[in-house]
Amino acid sequence: MVFFLLPLAIVLAYSFLQQDIGGGIIWQFTLENYQRLSRGLYLGIIWRSLWLGFLSTAACLLIGYPLAFWIIKQPKRWRNALVLLVIIPFWTNFLVRTYAWIVLLRREGVINILLASVQIIDKPLDLLFTPLAIAIGLIYGYLPFMILPIYSTLERFDFSLVEAAHDLGANDLKTFWRVVFPLTLRGIIAGCLLVFIPSVAAFITPDILGGAKTIMVGNLIQNQFLKSLNWPFGSALSMMLIGMILVPVTAYFWFVDDYLRTTSTKGGRS
Amino acid sequence: MENNAVDLIDISKQFANSARSDSFAVENLNLAIAPGEFFSLLGPSGCGKSTTLRMIAGLETPTRGEIFIYGERMQSRPPYHRPVNMVFQHYALFPHLNVLENVAFGLEMEHLSRSQVRQRAMEMLDLVKLNSLTSRYPRQLSGGQQQRVALARALVKRPRVLLLDEPLGALDLKLRKAMQLELKHMQKQLGITFIYVTHDQEEAMTMSDRIGVMYEGHLLQVGSPFEVYEYPATRFVASFIGESNILSGRVVQQHPNVIDVLVDEHWSLQVSRKGKGEPIPTDRRVSLAIRPEKVFLSSVQENPENSPCPNCCNGTIKEAIYLGTDTCYLIELNPHHQIVVRRQNVHSKGFHAYRPGISVQVVLPPESLCLLEDRDC
Ligand SMILES: Nc1ncnc2c1ncn2[C@@H]1O[C@H](COP(=O)(O)OP(=O)(O)OP(=O)(O)O)[C@@H](O)[C@H]1O
Ligand SMILES: [Mg+2]
DSSP states (O other): OHHHHHHHHHHHHHTTSEEOGGGOEEOOOOSHHHHHHTSHHHHHHHHHHHHHHHHHHHHHHHHHHHHHHHHHTSOHHHHHHHHHHHHGGGGSOHHHHHHHHHHHHSTTSHHHHHHHHTTSOSSOOOOTTSHHHHHHHHHHHHHHHHHHHHHHHHHHSOTHHHHHHHHTTOOHHHHIIIIIHHHHHHHHHHHHHHHHHHHHHOOHHHHHHSTTTOOOHHHHHHHHHHTSOOHHHHHHHHHHHHHHHHHHHHHIIIIIHHHHHHHSSSSSOO | OTTOSEEEEEEEEOOTTOSSTTOOSEEEEEEEEOTTOEEEEEOOTTSSHHHHHHHHHTSSOOSEEEEEETTEEOTTOOGGGSSEEEEOTTOOOOTTSOHHHHHHHHHHTSSOOHHHHHHHHHHHHHHTTOTTOTTOOGGGSOHHHHHHHHHHHHHTTOOSEEEEESTTTTSOHHHHHHHHHHHHHHHHHHTOEEEEEESOHHHHHHHOSEEEEEETTEEEEEEOHHHHHHSOSSHHHHHHSSOOEEEEEEEEEEOSSEEEEEETTTEEEEEEOOTTOOOOOTTOEEEEEEOGGGSEEEEGGGSOTTSOOTTEEEEEEEEEEEOSSEEEEEEEEETTEEEEEEEEOOSTTGGGSSOTTOEEEEEOOGGGOEEEEOOOO
């Protein structure tokens, strides 16, 4: 706990200090770093980060949920193999995998060649170094974080409840919304948090796939520490990011999680 | 066919992923169930009862054959469009909904107003005596209460046929007995056709108008509890429903009213010919079944040795087991044959009548012997 809190405390302290030339700090209390945050430029970056984080999370959910559902419906002996397939990308370096996307996305890349060969496009699309490229990179990178918790709630889900709902007159859609969705909501929320948090704070993906054009909060913080050498402002940015994430997460665990846990325990038997 | 509640016509079900690809969970099953009937499917575990029920509900598609409900063809009709409802073996209550919401679930799928839904759900909860627990969640209920919720949830839909898959399986004996009577009463009151799956023969006997006995995917016999008990059609039925002594032999001679059967090539028994059964060819291998309580038992001394007694045999009491209402005797007739006999303990000294070791005479009355053709079951 100390190891977790100590760096955090240092960052918190730094965020109230002043910058010195050449990366040093002046030991004097100030709120200037936080005032600077509210400038339009930074608000824009923050907003863009949240928006991209939201989009990638939504996309991961839309892809991940059906995928998890499909896996659970496969014969038992296939399931573990499929789950393994979901995890395999983690065995290689994140950086390498992200660079691989450059090969796919650039003007003379695989995707453009494919699209051109089936004559959907007549001149190459500018895919690389756009927000779309970042989103694709984020979705690709964090999709397993969505699939795994949803898969694990589905694994505990009692599918005879689906039969009961059908028997009582609910079609597939109603059965999903009234029974499957509420009882897998914990997995959905866990997956969304696990994707949203690293997406918003990401700096490698936007760095590689967004080029210099699209800056996100993660890059901004990285720049403050490593390039501008403005540690206090970087700390203030970090604190704000932590705050933005901490508030909804705490609220969730405080108010919702317990309720979901007690109502979504398996089956009707006690 | 329109007069039947349910018609199953040559139904077979083969599971794609079953261990043996040639094995049927249900095979060539034909059954007609009358409206308002309490019909039980009875059989040991794994014989295909649940599969049959699930095919009627539409949760499983038959590999072959047709299902009609009140004359309507159910082929490719999804479960949510069938006029039947099911009480699941483990209830399958929605854990995130309370009792009232569970019962209202099915009604909300119909085009009813909110107040109608509530009113009908509350009426049903009154009927199953759960009106004080409406806001509890399933996990806060006892097994018996959960069972009532499951029943209410299905009945509130006013199905034309209610399917029940071992609904009392998880309850203790006392609660089971009480619920059996309650279910039977409710069924008569509401006039709904019940198809009831159980592996408990006593339960089936108590509640049913008719029983269908299943074994390894086949329906062996359909009849009233009386018929199934008194005139079992196969060896399996004879031993699964109640107890039976079964003797193997072959037909040696046919008379107008009786058939002579030779058991073990030396013991000749006469069997009354029963009703319509087609004649059994001489020399055919057969089984004879007799209920333990239908065997006469007397001390050897009481019967003069020389009087003619067609189905008599002497034996020795091996064991006497006192069971309260009656006593069960294991009698050795010869080194190859033992027979179980039950005597009601009408006198308080009854138990002492026959002690192990004493010689007795047993009589197997020709009219109590059932002649069963030897088939695989
Ligand atoms: N989904 C399935 N996939 C493969 N085989 C199945 C499936 N469901 C049932 N079976 C097989 O079909 C046969 C009949 O099963 P069923 O569930 O109908 O038996 P049952 O009579 O209800 O038994 P029980 O009293 O134990 O509930 C069994 O051999 C079972 O293994
Ligand atoms: Mg079953």
